[in-house]
Amino acid sequence: MSIFEEMSSFLQQGRAPKVKELVSQALENGEDPKRILEEGLLAGMAVIGAKFKNNEVYVPEVLIAARAMNAGMEVLKPALASGNVKAIGKAILGTVKGDLHDIGKNLVKIMLEGKGIEVIDLGTDVPPEKFIQAAIDNDAKIVAASALLTTTMGVMKDVVDKALEMGVRDKVAIMVGGAPVTENFKDSIGADYYAPDAASAADVAYGILTA
Numbered sequence: 461m462s463i464f465e466e467m468s469s470f471l472q473q474g475r476a477p478k479v480k481e482l483v484s485q486a487l488e489n490g491e492d493p494k495r496i497l498e499e500g501l502l503a504g505m506a507v508i509g510a511k512f513k514n515n516e517v518y519v520p521e522v523l524i525a526a527r528a529m530n531a532g533m534e535v536l537k538p539a540l541a542s543g544n545v546k547a548i549g550k551a552i553l554g555t556v557k558g559d560l561h562d563i564g565k566n567l568v569k570i571m572l573e574g575k576g577i578e579v580i581d582l583g584t585d586v587p588p589e590k591f592i593q594a595a596i597d598n599d600a601k602i603v604a605a606s607a608l609l610t611t612t613m614g615v616m617k618d619v620v621d622k623a624l625e626m627g628v629r630d631k632v633a634i635m636v637g638g639a640p641v642t643e644n645f646k647d648s649i650g651a652d653y654y655a656p657d658a659a660s661a662a663d664v665a666y667g668i669l670t671a
């Protein structure tokens with residue numbers, strides 16, 4: 461079994477200390493951090509996701525796998541966001557109200573920080589006005605909202621509406637993403653940008669701040 465397969469397997473079992481240990485070991489072996497992320501951690505989460513969908517595992521198993529994923533990401537983060545990059549601007553980031561999924565959001569944060577963007581992470585279950593108020597308070601040019609549920613992606617429209625209502629729609633670029641979100645959905649709610657994954661989100665944000 462390769463170190464990536466082992467990592468994926470321990471992640472699926474929710475064994476956070478083992479996942480952390482293997483991520484450290486892989487980094488020491490000189491493995492590419494992106495490969496560790498994709499072939500180890502995300503591969504494990506993909507298996508859990510498929511099993512969850514088929515009712516082969518349930519919320520508690522998914523939760524402990526998610527904790528193991530976040531534990532592995534903690535070790536991997538410095539390697540992913542390497543380099544002493546100068547801050548080029550600020551972004552407000554959060555998962556929308558009603559939604560507690562934060563693994564993708566955390567990945568977006570790491571990738572944005574890797575591009576020299578200061579990220580103000582509001583966490584999960586964030587109400588629309590909190591996104592916009594944070595943008596105003598911190599003079600941030602980007603509001604980045606994540607949603608993983610079809611039942612919460614509609615809150616992204618409320619974020620756009622709040623920006624209008626609070627008079628800052630022309631001052632903030634609103635970027636949306638997350639598994640159920642699409643380019644068409646972004647257009648339908650009047651947001652500015654959509655990114656399918658964390659690395660693209662970082663490219664988009666970098667483009668906005670350096671335009």
Ligand code: B1M
Binds near residue numbers: 522605
């Ligand atoms: Co949830 N869950 N979950 N869950 N969960 C999904 C999303 C689901 C698809 C599973 C399924 O049924 N197949 C399903 C949603 C169905 C739907 O709406 N269509 C679902 C459900 C139903 C639920 C509950 C309702 C289950 C229940 O209680 N009955 C419940 C809801 C709780 C709530 O939020 N209110 C729930 C709970 C949970 C846990 C708490 C157990 C756990 C979350 C733990 C945590 O995040 N700390 C969990 C998990 C882990 C998942 C799955 C298995 C994995 C999600 C994940 O982390 N993927 C997920 C199934 C799946 O996705 N296959 C599922 C890895 C992550 C890296 O990917 O977040 O997509 P993702 O991020 C990607 C891109 O989307 C993108 O970048 C990342 C990759 O680079 N991206 C952005 C994300 N945000 C972005 C923002 C951007 C740009 C890109 O710009 C701003």
